[in-house]
Amino acid sequence: MSKETEKLEAKARLEKVRELIRYHDHRYHVLDDPVISDGEYDLLFQELLALEARYPDLVSADSPSHRLGGSVAEGFTAVRHVHPMLSLDNIFSTIEFQSFQEKLQRFLRTDLPLRFMTEPKVDGLAVELVYRQGFLHTGSTRGDGLIGENITAQLKTVKAIPLRLQGDQDIPIPDELYVRGEVFLSKQGFQRLNQLRHQQGEPLFANPRNAAAGSLRQLDPRITARRPLDFFVYGVANPEVLPAEGQEALLTILSRIGFPVSPLVKGCGLPGEVEQQYQQVLALRHALDYEVDGLVVKVDTFALQRRLGFTARAPRWAVAWKFPATQATTKIEAVDFQVGRTGVVTPVALLAPVEIDGVVVQRATLHNQDEMKRKDLRLGDTVLVQRAGDVIPEVIKAVPELRNGDEQPIMFPASCPECGHPLARVQGEAAIRCVNEHCRAQQQQRLIYFAGKSGLDLDGLGKKNVEQLVRSGVVGDIADFFFLDAGQLASLEGWGEKSARNVVAAIEDRKRIPLARFLAALGIRHVGEVTAAALAEHFTSLHELMAADEEQFRRVDGIGEQVAASLSLFFQDPDVHRMIERLEKAGLVVVAADKGRSQPLAGRVFLFTGSLQTMSREEAKRSVKVRGGQVANTVSERVTDVVVGEKAGGKMKKAHELQLPLLSEREFIQLVSAVEE
The missing domain is CATH 1.10.150.20 (5' to 3' exonuclease, C-terminal subdomain)
Structure with a gap:
């Protein structure tokens, strides 16, 4: 292929990529309804940057590489940012971070290790808060980086955002302060909001980030006020007006004058500390009560930041080290109906393979018939799939804009796909189940459960x-x-x-x-x-x-x-009696509780944080108490065991700082079972 032909193909691809990015920017920033995952968008943007770097003469003035997406929504007035709200360049690996460090050292002409400040990249909506004489004057969205939307009235409803700054003799309040931060919605708040929207027949938000953005874009601030929004500060556009020489000192000052700062921020000065912090926040990711999609790494010292300066769209002194994506788009190729040990029939989507969070996903739960109808899912649909830690992947929503007319309705079977027995639905329950107790599929699932971790844990x-x-x-x-x-x-x-x-x-x-x-x-x-x-x-x-x-x-x-x-x-089933008779004949001895023996968890104090999946919080506490243990409601050194569920919050962070032993829900269940032996 000639160089001229190669360049023509590159030009065509560039135009296509720019068109795609503009389309997805509009879906993401204006409509708050993305149809691809963040990871897929990142790949598109990386392709754009790579093509423009290879063919600089093809860079156009209106390229998305010079803009940050978004336009003023109808009904909002425009706000011009005095200091542009730039984006961050993304990196995805340790090798890329090492390359980032080396590039900084070459630019600064030094071999000395740099001190960085690391902050969790909260997945919310970036905003700017302008304070004049200590009072909140204007609040706006990032918009295209130069012009945003005036959402002052909406931001004033977010309780975490101070309306008046609290200075003291050491920290005088400047005449004007341009504060940047992230408005977000907790995972629990997101679930409550979607439940309410479902009850009211409104379309559901795909993720907490879109829910936060949609909440702030309500023209009526009273609607915003009813949403459980939160806020973390991450910087200011004019740090010279505060007595801080670097990012770590700045965040300390911002905390003192009234702003919430993420408890996971950390200064890293020694080699390898940034990588360690990345792995630590990544490990905590799914236990936090808010979405985190990466780690922001900044050169700590403002003097060095000024020397390093900016590119056309991003500061040279900071990057976002992104986590593996938790969502991706793929297609439903078929649906399998699985029968569980209690007879519940669960529809499972068989997907075109897609990598999510470092794992290739080919199956995702569709939950039940009601959920399939609510989401209007069809065979052949392009869908958004989510995976979070050990939680079973699920289909979040369909992307109807990508339908071509070949999609087919998903038909729930009338009879059990395993034994042929008619299926039944108990009034008031979402589950449809096979009521045939002798269904072979149910029997097999009960055997798997009995031998598995939640049962007797039979090794092998x-x-x-x-x-x-x-x-x-x-x-x-x-x-x-x-x-x-x-x-x-x-x-x-x-x-x-x-x-x-x-x-x-x-x-x-x-x-x-x-x-x-x-x-x-x-x-x-x-x-x-x-x-x-x-x-x-x-x-x-x-x-x-x-x-x-x-x-x-x-x-x-x-x-x-x-x-x-x-x-x-x-226990009235004759087959159960025959089974227990055979168990006893095989030598099984079932030992009843010795009412006079010492309690196995005596002396141990348990603290629970986050949502448990297999039992309620009260049931978990009771399981401790009946075994002689105690339950604490606050983190202290007297706590011996911290049980961490989904969406754990600040308690887990404090427990980590005190180096208290952490147990997953599965480990807790194994513990309370094992202590009876």
Whole structure:
């Protein structure tokens, strides 16, 4: 290919990329309704910069590389920024950060290590607050970096933003101060807002960032005031008016005069500290109660910042080290309907493979029939998919603008896809379930649950191995696990003598099991760890419990009519009685709680932060108390264990500073189960 042809192709691609970026900028900054993920947008912008760097003569005056997207929304007046609100260049790897450092050192002509200030890149809406004589005068959006929207009335409703600055003798308030920061919505606030919009029949926000932007763009400030918005300050446009020589000192001053500063900001002066902080904030990412999509790294000293200066669109002295994207767009290729251990049928989207947060995602939950209808999802749709930590990926929304007419409705089956039994829906429940207790799919899921981490945790019997045992006819019910022998297992495909012996040894190790753990492992509907513990405290043996009727179950503390009915139905089943008889014949001993023994968690103090997925906060606290432990509501040195759920907040940060032991929800469940042994 000739250079002339290559350049013509590059020019055509440049025009296409610019057009795409302008379109997505408008969706993101003006409509607050993006149709691609941040990661995909970043790739487009990186392609634009690379092409313009290779062909500088093709750079146009209206290129998105010279602008930051966004225009004044109808109904808002324009505000010209005295100091442009520039964007930040993005980096995505340790190698790119090292290159950034080396570039700074070359520019400054020094080999000495630089001191950086690191701050979490909160995913919200950047705003500028202009204070005159200490009072909030004007608040505006970033807009295109030069001109933003006047949203002063809306910003005054955000309680975290001070309307008047508090100075003292050491920090006199300047005549004029241009403060920059991020308005955001907490994850819990986002969920509450979307629940309300769902009830009112309004379209849902795709993520907290768009919810925050949509809240600030309400022409009626009273609507904004009802949204639980928050704010973190990250800098000022005119730092020379404050007695600070660098970013760290500036944030300290801003905190003293009334602005909230992220508790995760940190100065980094030693080699490797920035990389360590990146990994630490990345690890905390999903436990925080607000969205963080990267780490902002700034040269700390203002004198060096002035020497380094700016490019056309970004400061040279700062970068945003982005985290792997948690959202991406892909297509629904098919839908699989899975039957769970309690009979609930869950639709699962089979997706065109897409990488999210460093993992290739090919399946995502669609939750239930109501959710599919609400989101108007169809086969062949381009959809936005989200993944967060260990949470199952989910389809957030469809992108109807990309439909071509070939998409088809998703039909929920009328009968069980595994056993053919008619499906039923209990009034008041969203779940549609197979009510056939002998459904083979349900039985297999119960076996997987029994052998898994939430059950007896039988080493070597993970999901795939249990499925193989069921397929081969070796295991049909729970009791069959305890009759397995090493020779039988070793003869199966993929098994060796050592792995077979290890599994048999793991099963042998579980032949003496506490009653509470055994009950929880059975997978009885509505019976989890806490309810199982309550039953074990109330009844003196497994056989006394099996002989109880519904009324006796209702006498157990914390058990209502629904749970009592489920227990009664389960233990009246003749197949359950035969299974337990076989378990006892195999040598299983179910040990009831010794009412006179010392409590296993005595002397330990637990603190819970964040939302738990498998139990309520009250159930978790009760599971500690019934085992002799204590529960604290505030972080202190007397706390021995901190249980961290989803969207954990400031308590986790303080616990980390005090170096208190942190437990995930899964580790907590394993702990309260293990201490009964």
